[in-house]
Amino acid sequence: MTAFRLLWTAADHRARRDLLIAAVLAGTAELCAAGLLGVSGWFLTSCAVVTAQANTTWSWMYPSGTVRALALGRTGLRYSERLVSHGALLGATVSLRSRLVRAATTVPARELRNHRDGALMARLTSDVGAAGGMAGQVVPPLAGIGLTAAVVVTLLTVASPPSGAAELLLLALSVATAVTAERRTRGHQRTAAEAWATARATLLSARSAWWELRCLDAVDPVREQVADAVGRARRAEAAAETMMRRSRLLLRLLAVAGQTAVLVLALSGPVFAQPAAEAIGEVLLVAAAYELVETLPQVLRDHGLAADAAHRLTELANRALPGELSTASPPRASPAGAARALVARHVPVGVGAYRTRWSAVIEPGSVVLVTGPNGSGKSTLLETLAGRISPAVPRSVLLDGVPVESLPARAIADSLTLVEAEDWIADATLAENLRQSAPGADDATLRAALEAAALEQLPLDTPTGPLGSALSQGQRRRLVIARAVLRTPAVLLLDEPTAGLDDRTATRMLTGVRRALPDSALVIALPDRHDDLLPFAASRVLRLKPTSRAAIAE
Known part of the structure; x- marks a missing residue:
């Protein structure tokens, strides 16, 4: 061209x-x-x-x-x-x-x-x-x-x-x-x-x-x-x-x-x-x-x-724009707000010679707990489910029947939200960071999201500093979780959300997220020392160990 x-x-x-x-x-x-x-x-x-x-x-x-x-x-x-x-x-x-x-x-x-x-x-x-x-x-x-x-x-x-x-x-x-x-x-x-x-x-x-x-x-x-x-x-x-x-x-x-x-x-x-x-x-x-x-x-x-x-x-x-996709183009997920099922079929999990494959249907409203020590592959699994990493086996991760690797970023963003261990925070205020995911949200909605993340004690005009340096590690983690809650995703993936939090605050935060997103599927990765902090029953538990085969407990 x-x-x-x-x-x-x-x-x-x-x-x-x-x-x-x-x-x-x-x-x-x-x-x-x-x-x-x-x-x-x-x-x-x-x-x-x-x-x-x-x-x-x-x-x-x-x-x-x-x-x-x-x-x-x-x-x-x-x-x-x-x-x-x-x-x-x-x-x-x-x-x-x-x-x-x-x-x-x-x-x-x-x-x-x-x-x-x-x-x-x-x-x-x-x-x-x-x-x-x-x-x-x-x-x-x-x-x-x-x-x-x-x-x-x-x-x-x-x-x-x-x-x-x-x-x-x-x-x-x-x-x-x-x-x-x-x-x-x-x-x-x-x-x-x-x-x-x-x-x-x-x-x-x-x-x-x-x-x-x-x-x-x-x-x-x-x-x-x-x-x-x-x-x-x-x-x-x-x-x-x-x-x-x-x-x-x-x-x-x-x-x-x-x-x-x-x-x-x-x-x-x-x-x-x-x-x-x-x-x-x-x-x-x-x-x-x-x-x-x-x-x-x-x-x-x-x-x-x-x-x-x-x-x-x-x-x-040369990419087709939204609204210009022909019938020959890859199918897109259903409209935003619809209930969506995330299907994992024979996804490799674990590390080293003890890798195995995991299959699951993550239905709306369900909770999947992924637990294991550091280095066991929890973050890799969540990034694979979110489409951040191309799955080793094509069509092994499906969203409403569509492979996540073929979905555009916009379609995935309408359905999946991954909160990483170290997510990006703008050098602004709490309110400005929260409005990145909900530009039209009023102050009451923003405060409700902060409450869901157990961060209601901070005013909306609190400065975050460069990359969130004005906040503690736990406050940074809860801020990005509140930002994710505002998106009301169909599937919310949380990578070690309890890091830097005491047990009481971690339990309040997980309870608030579940209460704010009752119809969303939650996939929560927790270190094995925190797996008992989950305040509600998990629909499925995936336990990863770097020295043995991954075990799936229903």
Whole structure:
């Protein structure tokens, strides 16, 4: 998928219209600029000639009026083109970004999890910006260059066929030079883009593990990794700039050759083949064309960036959006709010050589307790049930009969909620964190969720700090559980929710969750020392041991 095709398919009718209008305005404006330069040169030379000849019959009114009209037309067209192209750029970027964000909701959960280092966010920001830049930085300039070059060559051919042929050859050589330079710089640009992506991913990972890196005295190695990536990116960018400067120099030399060829051919022979005024006008007209051609390397460079960005966005852009799925597409789960059954069929559980397979039907309102010591595979099982990890056996985890690995993240989010051992908390207040899952919830609803998680003693405006650092471990755990309760999922998966809590608080929290979600299926992973804290009977118990086969107790 080319950058232009991606932009065109994502843009709405208005953005497409603005894109075409901007191209027409840009081409006409550059044509007026070239005509202004050529007519002005011819006019001034003619005035000098008639003055020397004392020709009083020559009229200067029509040429001066033409110069004025071209000047006004160039200014007005360029201003209009800027307005329209900027509007097209904004509209195309908004349309493309909104389409890709909606398409991201169709990404399977396990794939979406692989982009937590910022790769997906980079695509939706820098790559969309590069692809959307086609509307203002590539299409209008290319239209201006193409239209002006075609008209100039046509006029020269009519006036002097040898001059037209010479300029066509030199312009073709200039275009080939620009294209060759652009191809050579694209490798440097790709290297720079990969290096910047590596630096960004390393920084994001280091930020999330900052305190661990400090404890391990590993901040300096990470800093060196980031500095190395930034250095590679800057060296690649410098190499690309050097290549661009060389191509511009060569284009200027070709421009001088083109203007010289026109002048020599126009004035060659025993007598002037053309009047001096016409020759000067042709030279200046050619100069205007080459002035535009000198911008071609930068335009092609922007196009190359847009093409690379479009290539990275192709997979995401080709995904069917919600509401666009055909009958051949994978089936989706039932609408949100419906009772859903989660079926596990021969799912591998346990660790090492003692792994076994577990099958169960987790009905709405049931409770499944998964217990065992650390390292026995409790978190792995919950992530498999949530679609975070691709099951070893295809179609071994089904939600309403649909394999979880084929469901988009949005469909899974409507049905399943997994509260991990260390879930993410924004640097905001309790209320703002809770409203991430229920944006329209009022304060009473938020307080009810906090009460269900045994966290009602904290006010809603309590700051959480970076990654929840202003809260204790137990408070952070209960906050993300309250946030999950607000989603009212059909299946709630809790990974060691009692960690950091005393027995009394843990029992209150589990009781509150069950009371708040009476119709939801609960899958709760508890360490074996806490399995007696469950205040209600479990429908099924799965006991995992790292040194023996997993035992299932009904």
